[in-house]
Amino acid sequence: MNVPVLGPAAIERVAVPRLILDTVRDASIAHAEGRTTVPPPLHLEFPGAEGDCHVKAGWIAGAPEFAVKIATGFYANPGRGLPANHGLVCVLSARTGEVRALLDDRGMLTAWRTAAAGALITHALARPDAAELAVFGTGQQALLQVTWLAELRPLSAVLVHGRRPERVAALCGELRSRGLRARPATAREAAGADMIVTTTPATSPVLDAAHVRDGAHVTGIGADMPHKNELPPELFARARIIATDDHAQCLDHGDFGHAVRAQSATRRSDTAVGHLLGSPVHRPDGAITVADLTGVGALDAALASAVLHRLLP
Amino acid sequence: MNVPVLGPAAIERVAVPRLILDTVRDASIAHAEGRTTVPPPLHLEFPGAEGDCHVKAGWIAGAPEFAVKIATGFYANPGRGLPANHGLVCVLSARTGEVRALLDDRGMLTAWRTAAAGALITHALARPDAAELAVFGTGQQALLQVTWLAELRPLSAVLVHGRRPERVAALCGELRSRGLRARPATAREAAGADMIVTTTPATSPVLDAAHVRDGAHVTGIGADMPHKNELPPELFARARIIATDDHAQCLDHGDFGHAVRAQSATRRSDTAVGHLLGSPVHRPDGAITVADLTGVGALDAALASAVLHRLLP
Numbered sequence: 001m002n003v004p005v006l007g008p009a010a011i012e013r014v015a016v017p018r019l020i021l022d023t024v025r026d027a028s029i030a031h032a033e034g035r036t037t038v039p040p041p042l043h044l045e046f047p048g049a050e051g052d053c054h055v056k057a058g059w060i061a062g063a064p065e066f067a068v069k070i071a072t073g074f075y076a077n078p079g080r081g082l083p084a085n086h087g088l089v090c091v092l093s094a095r096t097g098e099v100r101a102l103l104d105d106r107g108m109l110t111a112w113r114t115a116a117a118g119a120l121i122t123h124a125l126a127r128p129d130a131a132e133l134a135v136f137g138t139g140q141q142a143l144l145q146v147t148w149l150a151e152l153r154p155l156s157a158v159l160v161h162g163r164r165p166e167r168v169a170a171l172c173g174e175l176r177s178r179g180l181r182a183r184p185a186t187a188r189e190a191a192g193a194d195m196i197v198t199t200t201p202a203t204s205p206v207l208d209a210a211h212v213r214d215g216a217h218v219t220g221i222g223a224d225m226p227h228k229n230e231l232p233p234e235l236f237a238r239a240r241i242i243a244t245d246d247h248a249q250c251l252d253h254g255d256f257g258h259a260v261r262a263q264s265a266t267r268r269s270d271t272a273v274g275h276l277l278g279s280p281v282h283r284p285d286g287a288i289t290v291a292d293l294t295g296v297g298a299l300d301a302a303l304a305s306a307v308l309h310r311l312l313p
Numbered sequence: 314m315n316v317p318v319l320g321p322a323a324i325e326r327v328a329v330p331r332l333i334l335d336t337v338r339d340a341s342i343a344h345a346e347g348r349t350t351v352p353p354p355l356h357l358e359f360p361g362a363e364g365d366c367h368v369k370a371g372w373i374a375g376a377p378e379f380a381v382k383i384a385t386g387f388y389a390n391p392g393r394g395l396p397a398n399h400g401l402v403c404v405l406s407a408r409t410g411e412v413r414a415l416l417d418d419r420g421m422l423t424a425w426r427t428a429a430a431g432a433l434i435t436h437a438l439a440r441p442d443a444a445e446l447a448v449f450g451t452g453q454q455a456l457l458q459v460t461w462l463a464e465l466r467p468l469s470a471v472l473v474h475g476r477r478p479e480r481v482a483a484l485c486g487e488l489r490s491r492g493l494r495a496r497p498a499t500a501r502e503a504a505g506a507d508m509i510v511t512t513t514p515a516t517s518p519v520l521d522a523a524h525v526r527d528g529a530h531v532t533g534i535g536a537d538m539p540h541k542n543e544l545p546p547e548l549f550a551r552a553r554i555i556a557t558d559d560h561a562q563c564l565d566h567g568d569f570g571h572a573v574r575a576q577s578a579t580r581r582s583d584t585a586v587g588h589l590l591g592s593p594v595h596r597p598d599g600a601i602t603v604a605d606l607t608g609v610g611a612l613d614a615a616l617a618s619a620v621l622h623r624l625l626p
Contacts, residue, residue, distance in 0.1 A: 104412075
């Protein structure tokens with residue numbers, strides 16, 4: 001086979017934050033402007049093995065490549081010493097249909113795409129002087145959301161809230177090793193920060209809307225299935241701007257959908273993330289803003305293509 | 314990447330007809346018995362490039378692997394000296410989700426799966442003494458359907474009908490070089506054969522039901538989209554047995570669906586192909602039988618897995 005297979009080391013070498021941020025911003029704008037093709041994903045379940053497989057595809061109109069991403073999650077793997085997630089990204093020519101390359105990214109591109117999308121909209125919607133960030137959750141995305149936002153604006157303090165104290169301590173340690181002033185916080189303290197990012201698999205809200213202060217911005221990135229819910233509907237009722245990465249997806253399985261079903265927001269009260277990334281957003285100092293991200297396949301395609309072009313110019 | 318990439322030469326070495334026929338038979342039976350998972354395919358269009366991409370997946374319950382097949386068709390490629398079809402098959406563990414291998418099969422596995430499925434049901438439903446075969450169409454599947462059926466029963470004559478005389482002559486020559494008595498035929502002659510296989514992209518019936526004789530068997534393999542249609546509804550009205558490889562698919566985009574919409578067959582008048590492959594079929598000598606094949610993703614998965622096990626025992 002003449003198709004190159006590119007591994008994690010090569011991908012990590014070229015996928016610098018600047019490339020990822022620029023690519024994700026441009027792709028988000030294209031998606032908001034309707035210049036993307038994102039078919040409904042394909043899904044298989046393996047109930048006996050606690051496993052599933054999702055296949056997503058995306059294309060930005062006019063781009064020379066499109067991508068098909070195969071991602072599996074087998075949740076009993078860690079007990080056997082194996083990672084839960086596997087898969088690959090196949091990049092194909094949108095002009096001839098030929099397979100251009102396979103990216104064995106170990107899920108990194110999806111993680112970075114999510115980190116960049118979160119950091120970009122948090123930075124775009126937060127007050128220019130906002131410097132205190134709270135993060136809910138202690139997993140990979142908690143670390144990435146903080147460190148990628150720190151690429152975009154100075155952070156005076158990072159409050160970390162999680163259910164397991166040892167994981168909160170570990171994340172604070174990791175963030176401090178990167179020069180950030182991180183400390184554990186209660187949910188109430190964290191909800192009072194200038195900027196809040198939630199990165200949990202929660203199925204009921206992780207913060208109380210009454211604890212969120214006027215002028216704060218909140219980004220939710222955890223909801224990826226209809227039963228998941230991180231942000232309370234009442235928060236959407238208070239929000240002056242509601243940003244969604246994909247209107248239909250967020251209605252179907254995002255926090256925005258929960259708010260609409262609770263009648264705390266109307267179906268058309270959201271603005272596409274991409275429409276808020278192109279130029280500075282007008283936001284009154286005292287306004288609350290909320291972003292609901294569910295993950296857009298066209299961003300994966302754009303990122304895979306950008307990485308490929310750096311590796312195989 | 315530690316994932317093996319297996320090319321056409323290796324695949325051709327192990328994918329002998331016996332392996333393919335056995336695998337396709339077993340997988341067809343599993344599908345008929347509801348022991349398969351076949352999610353709706355994912356589909357992208359590239360109108361400016363006359364291209365499309367289909368992603369299909371399938372799993373046979375309990376099998377150690379499942380497969381995801383990416384297939385593109387870019388119909389302006391031949392004008393540039395490139396094949397129209399590209400893609401690959403990704404075989405993954407159904408126990409851990411790990412990628413086991415990539416098969417760069419150049420579409421061969423799909424072609425062989427289709428050939429085997431057609432030959433198996435034609436052989437199962439045709440009269441035991443039927444020996445004259447007619448094939449409509451002159452492409453790759455016309456050649457394969459004839460040669461694979463010749464693996465299962467002796468053929469006394471092969472009638473070839475196509476619109477382009479030079480392609481009919483070429484196929485007859487190829488079949489004769491393989492020891493088969495092949496000759497060009499009119500549509501009316503071909504429709505009078507003991508066994509008929511249609512392999513065209515036709516959008517209106519290629520034969521007249523009145524020309525099909527009592528006791529004949531007809532297999533249609535060309536219909537893969539709702540607007541395609543090879544077999545006339547009246548043929549279904551005459552049929553004693555109607556076999557479909559997937560009830561829902563054949564209703565949606567097979568010849569069976571055309572017959573049901575024309576009220577020449579009832580929605581429940583079909584029998585699953587897999588139910589007819591397990592043991593000898595009782596068919597009265599004078600009965601007409603029809604099979605409508607649209608292609609089942611679980612058969613691709615089974616075949617990819619079987620090939621992989623021969624290559625990486």
